[in-house]
Amino acid sequence: MKLYFQLFITFVKIGMFTIGGGYAMIPLIELEVVERHKWISRDEFLDMIAITQAVPGVFAINVSIFIGSRVRGTIGSLFAMLGCALPSFFIILAIAIFFSDYKNYPAVERSLKGVRPVVVALIAAPMLRIALNAKLTRKTIIIPIIATLAIFGLGVSPMIVIGVGIVGGLLWIITPTPN
Amino acid sequence: MHIYLQLFVSFFKIGLFGFGGGYTILSLIHKEVMVHHWMTQSEFTDIVAISQMTPSPIGTCAATYVGYTASGGNVAGAAIALIAVILPSFIIMTLICRFILVLKGNRFLEGILTGLRPTVIGLLAAAILFLINSETFVDYISVILCILAFIASFKYKVHPIFVIIAAGIIGLIVY
Numbered sequence: 359m360k361l362y363f364q365l366f367i368t369f370v371k372i373g374m375f376t377i378g379g380g381y382a383m384i385p386l387i388e389l390e391v392v393e394r395h396k397w398i399s400r401d402e403f404l405d406m407i408a409i410t411q412a413v414p415g416v417f418a419i420n421v422s423i424f425i426g427s428r429v430r431g432t433i434g435s436l437f438a439m440l441g442c443a444l445p446s447f448f449i450i451l452a453i454a455i456f457f458s459d460y461k462n463y464p465a466v467e468r469s470l471k472g473v474r475p476v477v478v479a480l481i482a483a484p485m486l487r488i489a490l491n492a493k494l495t496r497k498t499i500i501i502p503i504i505a506t507l508a509i510f511g512l513g514v515s516p517m518i519v520i521g522v523g524i525v526g527g528l529l530w531i532i533t534p535t536p537n
Numbered sequence: 538m539h540i541y542l543q544l545f546v547s548f549f550k551i552g553l554f555g556f557g558g559g560y561t562i563l564s565l566i567h568k569e570v571m572v573h574h575w576m577t578q579s580e581f582t583d584i585v586a587i588s589q590m591t592p593s594p595i596g597t598c599a600a601t602y603v604g605y606t607a608s609g610g611n612v613a614g615a616a617i618a619l620i621a622v623i624l625p626s627f628i629i630m631t632l633i634c635r636f637i638l639v640l641k642g643n644r645f646l647e648g649i650l651t652g653l654r655p656t657v658i659g660l661l662a663a664a665i666l667f668l669i670n671s672e673t674f675v676d677y678i679s680v681i682l683c684i685l686a687f688i689a690s691f692k693y694k695v696h697p698i699f700v701i702i703a704a705g706i707i708g709l710i711v712y
Contacts, residue, residue: 373594373597374592375592408646409633409646410630411557412556412650412653413629413630413633414552414554414555414625414626414629415552415596415623415625415626415629415630416555416559416562416594416597416622416623416626417558417559417594418594418597419594419596419626423626423630423631424634427631428634432631435627435631435634436627439623439626439627443597443619443623445592445593446593446597446619447601447615447616447619449593449598450587450588450601450602451601451615453587453591453602454601454602454605454606454610454615457583457587465709468708468709468712469704469706470579470586470705470708471679471708471712472678472704472705472706472708472711472712473586473701473704474579474583474586474673474674474679475673475674475679475680475682475683475704476586476686476700476704477582477585477589477668477673477701478665478668478669478673478683479683479685479686479687479690479700480686480700480701481560481585481661481664481665481668482661482665482687483690483691484560485560485658485661487691488654488657488658489658492654492658494655494658498655499655501656501658501659502655502656502662503659505655505658505660505662506659506660506663508659509659509660509663510662510663510666510667516554516561516564516565516568516660516663517550517554517565519660520554520556520561520653520656520660522656523652523653523656523657524556524648524649524652524656525652526652527648527651527652527653528645528648529648530648530652531645531647531648531651532648
């Protein structure tokens with residue numbers, strides 16, 4: 359029982375401090391699950407990072423399920439996942455309830471006028487960072503361009519675009535390259 | 538379809554296709570929000586800002602918020618959206634943990650990642666293009682704020698929380 363509780367509390371902590379997006383929290387997770395609690399080894403940790411990147415969903419949630427499952431099976435993963443999800447739920451609920459009361463105040467609307475264009479920049483910055491890390495070549499740069507045009511220009515569902523991307527990647531890997 | 542069922546189906550799909558983290562999930566949520574007319578562009582933009590400001594994962598925050606708003610301010614709506622968005626993770630990760638030895642160092646894993654990386658960039662670019670509209674950019678000040686925020690975030694790695702707070706204060710002063 360103590361272990362379930364520990365899993366829960368550890369992931370409440372991780373779910374509360376995902377500052378700077380999923381991957382920025384890798385060191386915090388490593389500190390908690392590898393060094394402090396010794397739930398998995400460093401090798402397993404690296405495997406886990408690779409696997410969770412290829413799996414859909416919220417990164418922190420995927421990590422919580424993996425660790426919970428390693429430590430105490432499916433029930434363990436439920437406890438860890440719950441711990442990871444609950445902070446979002448309560449923080450957002452508190453903000454949403456507060457915000458719906460104050461949304462129509464002129465002062466709030468004025469400051470939101472300043473915030474909205476900034477949101478665009480805050481998505482553009484990580485996008486550019488990902489693009490630079492992806493080491494796109496003159497050939498592969500066509501992939502994000504086609505994806506953008508399909509979604510924005512043609513109204514194709516992003517889900518279909520993701521599906522095509524995965525299938526394309528798999529075909530790329532299984533196609534033998536001539537040496 | 539009842540709103541709860543609609544929320545569940547939409548967010549389950551979002552969780553299932555949300556490869557590549559929070560920002561992909563945001564662009565999927567944007568699509569669902571617009572298809573179902575759950576809120577306006579500017580309301581969605583506000584939710585993105587709030588989700589980026591909170592210290593919790595963007596995906597779970599945005600799901601909770603959209604669930605709450607779309608159901609007309611209902612806690613049950615928020616809970617359903619949150620559960621639905623993490624349920625695919627639970628199913629997939631549980632299966633993976635069972636068969637982990639098969640997956641380790643697998644070429645298919647590599648293939649999935651190879652295809653995903655460039656695709657996700659396109660997804661984010663499309664989300665940005667959708668957000669560039671007359672509700673988000675009201676005048677030239679909006680454009681200047683956006684450029685400054687980009688420099689602060691990309692070049693100087695200022696945390697989104699501070700960028701958003703600064704933009705809010707500037708908005709209060711200039712508008």
